[in-house]
Amino acid sequence: MAHPSTDTVWDWLRAVPDPEIPVISVVDLGIVRDVAWEGEELKVAITPTYSGCPATSVIRFDIETALRDKGIEKLRVEQRLSPAWTTDWINEDAKARLEAYGIAPPTPAGGPEKCPRCGSPEVERISQFGSTPCKAQWRCRDCLEPFDYFKCI
Amino acid sequence: MDETLFDFLLRMGDSTLILGHRISEWCGHAPVLEEDIALANTALDLIGQTQMWLGLAGEIEGKGRSADDLAFLRDAWDFRNALLVELPNGDFGRTILRQFLFDAWHKPMLKALAGSDNERVAEIAAKAVKEVDYHLERSANTVVALGDGTDESHRRMQDALDALWPYAGELRTIAGPDGVIPDGVADAHSAMMREVLSEATLKIPEGEFAHKGGVSGQMHTEHLGHLLTTMQWLQRAYPGATW
Ligand SMILES: [Zn+2]
Numbered sequence: 001m002a003h004p005s006t007d008t009v010w011d012w013l014r015a016v017p018d019p020e021i022p023v024i025s026v027v028d029l030g031i032v033r034d035v036a037w038e039g040e041e042l043k044v045a046i047t048p049t050y051s052g053c054p055a056t057s058v059i060r061f062d063i064e065t066a067l068r069d070k071g072i073e074k075l076r077v078e079q080r081l082s083p084a085w086t087t088d089w090i091n092e093d094a095k096a097r098l099e100a101y102g103i104a105p106p107t108p109a110g111g112p113e114k115c116p117r118c119g120s121p122e123v124e125r126i127s128q129f130g131s132t133p134c135k136a137q138w139r140c141r142d143c144l145e146p147f148d149y150f151k152c153i
Numbered sequence: 154m155d156e157t158l159f160d161f162l163l164r165m166g167d168s169t170l171i172l173g174h175r176i177s178e179w180c181g182h183a184p185v186l187e188e189d190i191a192l193a194n195t196a197l198d199l200i201g202q203t204q205m206w207l208g209l210a211g212e213i214e215g216k217g218r219s220a221d222d223l224a225f226l227r228d229a230w231d232f233r234n235a236l237l238v239e240l241p242n243g244d245f246g247r248t249i250l251r252q253f254l255f256d257a258w259h260k261p262m263l264k265a266l267a268g269s270d271n272e273r274v275a276e277i278a279a280k281a282v283k284e285v286d287y288h289l290e291r292s293a294n295t296v297v298a299l300g301d302g303t304d305e306s307h308r309r310m311q312d313a314l315d316a317l318w319p320y321a322g323e324l325r326t327i328a329g330p331d332g333v334i335p336d337g338v339a340d341a342h343s344a345m346m347r348e349v350l351s352e353a354t355l356k357i358p359e360g361e362f363a364h365k366g367g368v369s370g371q372m373h374t375e376h377l378g379h380l381l382t383t384m385q386w387l388q389r390a391y392p393g394a395t396w
Pocket of ligand 1: 115116117118119120140141142143144145
């Protein structure tokens with residue numbers, strides 16, 4: 001029996017949301033590093049964002065569930081550490097969706113360009129650590145709202 | 154089994170595990186919410202790094218022990234963490250100062266290890282150092298803010314430094330996967346400590362005496378056993394429990 005192409009598998013994975021930030025997918029985040037067939041077995045390589053991120057095991061489970069629902073029976077999800085995950089792998093379209101969701105996207109400057117709520121550039125850092133390992137806490141000096149910034153790594 | 158490599162992996166993994174557990178004790182108790190969150194996130198990073206170091210240690214040992222087995226089913230005498238990380242938290246200032254003394258070693262050590270010939274070691278170090286950048290930035294800034302703060306915060310930070318300084322030197326005895334201490338790590342550690350502590354208006358105690366015994370496993374402080382009874386409580390009460 002012919003198995004689905006890797007392109008098809010990538011499309012399926014693009015529909016698997018990140019468990020903590022559901023507006024972006026595990027593919028948008030750059031967590032899925034490789035999809036390949038080895039004979040009759042599908043091999044998916046994933047990489048953790050932060051080494052202790054509790055979402056990693058949920059993501060692995062969500063990927064397995066999604067692919068099994070599509071009829072993949074022989075499946076191996078492997079962890080790959082190198083090259084280490086970087087926010088550079090988050091694509092532009094996903095960054096726009098992050099901002100619309102209220103999370104300022106990562107920038108090379110190391111801080112948000114503007115408040116994701118009101119658009120003001122008058123923002124200040126509260127803490128380099130936030131509600132999840134990948135986020136920092138910032139505040140807008142105009143609308144006074146605190147917001148999350150997806151920090152660069 | 155490569156004993157040198159195994160010991161190295163335990164020294165890294167036990168140090169991140171014990172420090173990660175120590176600072177997780179602050180969860181829900183830190184003086185302000187932002188610091189509570191920062192300590193919990195730092196603990197999470199360190200425990201994540203522990204999974205990688207001890208996971209590889211188990212593979213190298215080749216007896217089928219997982220990272221969890223190594224963390225929860227060994228007793229104090231088998232741990233190889235530096236003594237600094239097993240010391241009790243004390244007040245918030247002492248916790249932050251201990252974190253800084255550790256981070257100031259951890260970052261150059263990981264940077265050096267990222268260039269190791271051992272690819273498995275290099276890839277773990279390259280990943281961990283990105284997280285440790287943030288740990289060091291925060292602990293250094295907080296040490297300066299508290300050291301160069303009020304009379305009360307300055308006094309507490311100087312007390313903390315006087316108590317912890319003799320424990321910083323042992324970190325610099327930790328060798329790489331080949332049994333050799335990586336070049337430049339000791340100098341980078343000393344330089345970073347001097348720079349930040351001076352900015353924090355803190356006085357480095359005189360004398361080079363360093364407590365040792367954690368990294369070699371010869372003698373831990375009495376505090377490690379107490380920590381393990383808490384950390385390993387579930388496996389001790391219900392051996393082999395899983396969920
Ligand atoms: Zn705003």
